Amino acid sequence: MRRVHDLKIGVSGIRGVIGEFLTPALVCDFAQAFGTYVGGGPVVVGRDTRPSGPMMQHAVCCGLLAAGCEVIDVGVLPTPTIQVFTASTGAGGGIAITASHNPAQYNALKFFNHEGVFFNQYERSELIDIYHQSDFRQAGNAGIQGIRCDPETPVLRHFERVLACVDTDAIRQRRFRVALDGVNGAGSLVSVDFLSRRLQCDLRAMWVDPSQPFPREAEPKPEVLGELAGLVRREQCDIGFAQDPDGDRLAVCDETGRVLDNDDVLALVVDAVLARTPGDAVVNLTTSASIEEIASRRGRKVYRTPVGEANVVDKMLAVGAAIGGEGSNGGIIVPAVHYCRDSYAGMAFILDRLAATGVKLSELAAHLPRYFRRSGKSMFEHGRLGPLMQQLEQAFPGAAPDRTDGLKLSWRGKWIHLRASNTEPLVRFTAEAGSEQEVEQLFGRVKELVG
Amino acid sequence: MANSLRISHVGLRGVVGRGLTASHVLQFASAFGSFLPTDGPVVVGRDPRSSGAMIEQGVLAGLMACGHECVRLGIVSTPVIQHAIRRMNAAGGISIGASHNAAEWNALKFLGRGGSYLSTAEAGELLDIYHLQKFDYAPWNGLGSLRDEAGALDTYLDELAEVYDFDRIRHFRAVVDCCNGTSSLVLRRLNQRFGLGLVLINARLDGKAFAHEPATNARTVAQQLAPLVAPIGADGGFVFDADSDRIGAATELGEPISEEMILPLLADHVLPTSRGKLVITNLSTTSLADEVASRHGGRVIRAPVGRQAAMDALAAYDPGQVAIAGEGNGGIMLAQFRFVYDGIAAMLGILTFMAERRDRLSSIIASYPRYSMFKEQVPVRSKRIPALLAGLEDRYSDGVATVTDGLRIDWPGRWFHVRVSQTEPVVRVICEQRGEEPRELFDDLMGRVRSIA
Structure with a gap:
C-alpha cells in the first residue's frame, strides 16, 4: 500500500503535488462544486506566491464562472486578509489558493463561507458530496458573470480591524526596531507596509520579494529561522517575526536572537489579548498548560478542542471566546479581528504588550509559566x-x-x-x-x- | 437538447452549460497543451461572448499546467490571433468563439504553428490525446507564465495596410453591421488610423445577446443591414460574424448579395495579378467560380465541405499556386494574408475591386452571368444514407458523379450536390443551373430524396 499521498481529496478540501497529481481539471471541478454550494453568488479568490498559483487561479476562476459566480480577484494576499475581506464584502464565499506551510511543490484550496470562516465539518462533507456527484451548477452564456479585480480594499479592511484592537499610538511612539522574515510569501509586501508604515517600526526585512522562491522551509519552525535570529542580533532589533507563505502562522524571535517556541508565542498573545479584552480562551488539546495559568491569573477560563483550526473556531464561536489558537502550529485567532489564524493580529498584540509594559521580549517570555x-x-x-x-x-x-x-x-x-x-x-x-x-x-x- | 456538444476534428463546440462545460474546456486545453511543442508561446484570444471569460480561464490553466508560456490578446477577431501566432513564431494558439452560432454557443478553435488550423492528421492526434486523458503536465517548477499583449490589433492593421492602398478606398462610405462582435474593434481602429468612412451599426461589444444571429448569409443581410444602405447613401453594406472570419454584403441599392457571390467576386479581383491561379472551394459552391476563374486562366479545385477539408486541400498545393480559397458561406482566405479566413480583409478586397473597376457594387454584381441555386435540407436516419446516395447515383447516371462528399452530379451548365450535414442529422440538397432556375431538376431530386430518406 502506498503510504505517502501526493494527492488528498477529503473533508479538508483538495491538496496535492502539482503536476501529475493536483491537475487543473481537478481544481476546476472542485471550484465549480464550491460555486454550486454557495449558489452562484460572488466569490473572493486570492493566492499565495508559490509558482503554481497563477495556473491554479485560472482553473479556480474557470470553475467558479462556469457555476455562474462572479469572481472577485484579490491577487496575491495573506489568507487572513482574504478571509476578512470575504466576510466584509457580501460575497457568497471565498477561496484561498495556498498549501500554507507545505513545501513549494504542493498547492491546495482553502474554502471559506460567507462569513469568511473555514467550512465546518458538515459544510465540508456537503461540498465533497457535490464534488463526487459532479452535479454542478452550470450557467449558460446569459448567466456567466465576469472577474472583478480588487487588490487594495482587502488590505485596508484587514489592517483597519487589526489596528483598532491595540494602542497604535503607543506602538508607533516606541519606534520598535523589527526584523521580518517574509519567506517571499503572500505577506511579503503587505507585511512591510503593516510594520513600517502603519506601525511605524524601524523595519529590517528579509525575503520579502514575492517573485522569488521560498528561501527556507515554508513552515516557520525555530530550527529553520537561523537567518532571522542572525538579523535580529546583527541589527540589534527589539523583536523578529517570521511568517509562513500565506501569512496565517507566526513565529517570534526575542531581542537576544532566541526563537520562541510556538506555545510561548501563543501564551504571550493570549496574555496580551486578555489584558485588553474580556472573555475566555480556546486552544487545542496539544497546547501547553501554560495557557490555563495565564488565563487564571486574569480570572478567565480555557476550553480545549481537538486539533485543527476549524475545531478551535467552532468552539470559539460557541463560547464567545476572546482569543484562540493552537500552540502546536503557530496559529493565533483573535475574533475581534476575525475568526481566522492571523499573523498580523499576533504581531500587533505582541508589540502592543511590549509598548504597554516597557520591558524587553525576553523578559516577558521569562515571566511565562515554565513548562x-x-x-x-x-x-x-x-x-x-x-x-x-x-x-x-x-x-x-x-x-x-x-x-x-x-x-x-x-x-x-x-x-x-x-x-x-x-x-x-x-x-x-x-x-x-x-x-x-x-x-x-x-x-x-x-x-x-x-x- | 440534441447536438449541444460536438467534439471533432475542427475542435470543441457546444451550448455552454448544457453541452459544453468547464470540464471539457480543461481537458481539451490540457490535451492541446500536451500536443504542442514547448518552443514558442501559445496565443489565446476570444470573441465577446460572456462564456468566453470562463473558457479563457480554463484554457490558460490547461496550457500553463502543461508548461506553455501564454500570450493573451483578450477580445479580438480570429484573424488577429492567427497573424499574431505567425509573427511571434508561437507554437500555436486557441481562438475562443463560436463565430456564426448564436450567443449561447461557444467553441475552441485550435491553431498550429504559422496560425493555420490543424491538419486532419494533427487534429486526429489531438483528439486521441483528449480521449486517452493522459496529459503531459509540467512539474511545479516548470509551469507556464502569462503575458497580456495589447498591440496585436495594430500590428494586424499594419499588415492590412501593406496589402491595401487605403488612399484608393478612403472615399467610399460603407455601412457595416458588426453584430456586436469583434469586427467593431477592428473597424473602429481602421477608421481612426486610416480615415476610412465605415459607418458601424450594432457596434457595441455584447457578451449576452447579439442584435441578430451572427450569420453572414443573404437572409441575415436583408434583416437590418440592407434597408439602411440606400437611405444613408452608402456605397455598400457589409456584415461580419462574431469573430470576423466571414463576410456578407449588400449593394448600394440595398440589395442583399448572395453569400455565393463573395468568392467569385474576390476571385475576379485577385486572379489577374496573382501568380497562383488555383481557386480552392468546396463541392457545394457556385459554378460561377469556375467561369470567373477560367476567364483569368485559373482553375477551381473542389474539396469536400468543411473547414477541415479546405485546410487539407490547401496543404496539398504549393501556396504559390493558389490565388484564393473559400466557400459559399462568406468564408474567404486570400493568398496575401497567408490563407487565413478573414472577413475584413475580404471587405477591403471588395472595396479595392470597386475602386479599380470605377463601378458601383450593384453594376459589378449585375455584370456576372446569372446562376440560380436552390438549397433545402431533409431530416434523415443515418442508417438510410448509403441507400439514399446509391439510389440517386443510379437515378441520375447520365451526369458525371463525384463521391468525395456525399454525391455530386454534374451536367453541362447544371449540377446538384446531396451531402450529409456534419452537425445535424439532415441531408443538404443543393442544385444550381446557369441562367434559369433548375426547378424541374430540383423537384425531381427532392421527391427522390424524400422517398428514400
Missing part, C-alpha cells in the same frame, strides 16, 4: 491507534483520560497526548511537564510504547 515539551511522530498503521491508546492508559493508571482527539492523559502539572494526524499518515505524540527531567522520562515511556 517543557517533547514531541515525536511515527508512521500511522491501520488498526494500531486503538490498541496503542489502551496500552498507554494502562501504563499510566493515575491520569485523567480525554478521548476527544486520540488520547490525552493529564496529571497535575503534566500531560501526554497521542493522536493521528489530520493531514499525513502519521501518529503524533507530545509530552509536557514542569521540569526537563520529568518530561524526558514521560516522553521516553510513550516513545517506547509507540515504537
Whole structure:
C-alpha cells in the first residue's frame, strides 16, 4: 500500500503535488462544486506566491464562472486578509489558493463561507458530496458573470480591524526596531507596509520579494529561522517575526536572537489579548498548560478542542471566546479581528504588550509559566491507534483520560497526548511537564510504547 | 437538447452549460497543451461572448499546467490571433468563439504553428490525446507564465495596410453591421488610423445577446443591414460574424448579395495579378467560380465541405499556386494574408475591386452571368444514407458523379450536390443551373430524396 499521498481529496478540501497529481481539471471541478454550494453568488479568490498559483487561479476562476459566480480577484494576499475581506464584502464565499506551510511543490484550496470562516465539518462533507456527484451548477452564456479585480480594499479592511484592537499610538511612539522574515510569501509586501508604515517600526526585512522562491522551509519552525535570529542580533532589533507563505502562522524571535517556541508565542498573545479584552480562551488539546495559568491569573477560563483550526473556531464561536489558537502550529485567532489564524493580529498584540509594559521580549517570555515539551511522530498503521491508546492508559493508571482527539492523559502539572494526524499518515505524540527531567522520562515511556 | 456538444476534428463546440462545460474546456486545453511543442508561446484570444471569460480561464490553466508560456490578446477577431501566432513564431494558439452560432454557443478553435488550423492528421492526434486523458503536465517548477499583449490589433492593421492602398478606398462610405462582435474593434481602429468612412451599426461589444444571429448569409443581410444602405447613401453594406472570419454584403441599392457571390467576386479581383491561379472551394459552391476563374486562366479545385477539408486541400498545393480559397458561406482566405479566413480583409478586397473597376457594387454584381441555386435540407436516419446516395447515383447516371462528399452530379451548365450535414442529422440538397432556375431538376431530386430518406 502506498503510504505517502501526493494527492488528498477529503473533508479538508483538495491538496496535492502539482503536476501529475493536483491537475487543473481537478481544481476546476472542485471550484465549480464550491460555486454550486454557495449558489452562484460572488466569490473572493486570492493566492499565495508559490509558482503554481497563477495556473491554479485560472482553473479556480474557470470553475467558479462556469457555476455562474462572479469572481472577485484579490491577487496575491495573506489568507487572513482574504478571509476578512470575504466576510466584509457580501460575497457568497471565498477561496484561498495556498498549501500554507507545505513545501513549494504542493498547492491546495482553502474554502471559506460567507462569513469568511473555514467550512465546518458538515459544510465540508456537503461540498465533497457535490464534488463526487459532479452535479454542478452550470450557467449558460446569459448567466456567466465576469472577474472583478480588487487588490487594495482587502488590505485596508484587514489592517483597519487589526489596528483598532491595540494602542497604535503607543506602538508607533516606541519606534520598535523589527526584523521580518517574509519567506517571499503572500505577506511579503503587505507585511512591510503593516510594520513600517502603519506601525511605524524601524523595519529590517528579509525575503520579502514575492517573485522569488521560498528561501527556507515554508513552515516557520525555530530550527529553520537561523537567518532571522542572525538579523535580529546583527541589527540589534527589539523583536523578529517570521511568517509562513500565506501569512496565517507566526513565529517570534526575542531581542537576544532566541526563537520562541510556538506555545510561548501563543501564551504571550493570549496574555496580551486578555489584558485588553474580556472573555475566555480556546486552544487545542496539544497546547501547553501554560495557557490555563495565564488565563487564571486574569480570572478567565480555557476550553480545549481537538486539533485543527476549524475545531478551535467552532468552539470559539460557541463560547464567545476572546482569543484562540493552537500552540502546536503557530496559529493565533483573535475574533475581534476575525475568526481566522492571523499573523498580523499576533504581531500587533505582541508589540502592543511590549509598548504597554516597557520591558524587553525576553523578559516577558521569562515571566511565562515554565513548562517543557517533547514531541515525536511515527508512521500511522491501520488498526494500531486503538490498541496503542489502551496500552498507554494502562501504563499510566493515575491520569485523567480525554478521548476527544486520540488520547490525552493529564496529571497535575503534566500531560501526554497521542493522536493521528489530520493531514499525513502519521501518529503524533507530545509530552509536557514542569521540569526537563520529568518530561524526558514521560516522553521516553510513550516513545517506547509507540515504537 | 440534441447536438449541444460536438467534439471533432475542427475542435470543441457546444451550448455552454448544457453541452459544453468547464470540464471539457480543461481537458481539451490540457490535451492541446500536451500536443504542442514547448518552443514558442501559445496565443489565446476570444470573441465577446460572456462564456468566453470562463473558457479563457480554463484554457490558460490547461496550457500553463502543461508548461506553455501564454500570450493573451483578450477580445479580438480570429484573424488577429492567427497573424499574431505567425509573427511571434508561437507554437500555436486557441481562438475562443463560436463565430456564426448564436450567443449561447461557444467553441475552441485550435491553431498550429504559422496560425493555420490543424491538419486532419494533427487534429486526429489531438483528439486521441483528449480521449486517452493522459496529459503531459509540467512539474511545479516548470509551469507556464502569462503575458497580456495589447498591440496585436495594430500590428494586424499594419499588415492590412501593406496589402491595401487605403488612399484608393478612403472615399467610399460603407455601412457595416458588426453584430456586436469583434469586427467593431477592428473597424473602429481602421477608421481612426486610416480615415476610412465605415459607418458601424450594432457596434457595441455584447457578451449576452447579439442584435441578430451572427450569420453572414443573404437572409441575415436583408434583416437590418440592407434597408439602411440606400437611405444613408452608402456605397455598400457589409456584415461580419462574431469573430470576423466571414463576410456578407449588400449593394448600394440595398440589395442583399448572395453569400455565393463573395468568392467569385474576390476571385475576379485577385486572379489577374496573382501568380497562383488555383481557386480552392468546396463541392457545394457556385459554378460561377469556375467561369470567373477560367476567364483569368485559373482553375477551381473542389474539396469536400468543411473547414477541415479546405485546410487539407490547401496543404496539398504549393501556396504559390493558389490565388484564393473559400466557400459559399462568406468564408474567404486570400493568398496575401497567408490563407487565413478573414472577413475584413475580404471587405477591403471588395472595396479595392470597386475602386479599380470605377463601378458601383450593384453594376459589378449585375455584370456576372446569372446562376440560380436552390438549397433545402431533409431530416434523415443515418442508417438510410448509403441507400439514399446509391439510389440517386443510379437515378441520375447520365451526369458525371463525384463521391468525395456525399454525391455530386454534374451536367453541362447544371449540377446538384446531396451531402450529409456534419452537425445535424439532415441531408443538404443543393442544385444550381446557369441562367434559369433548375426547378424541374430540383423537384425531381427532392421527391427522390424524400422517398428514400
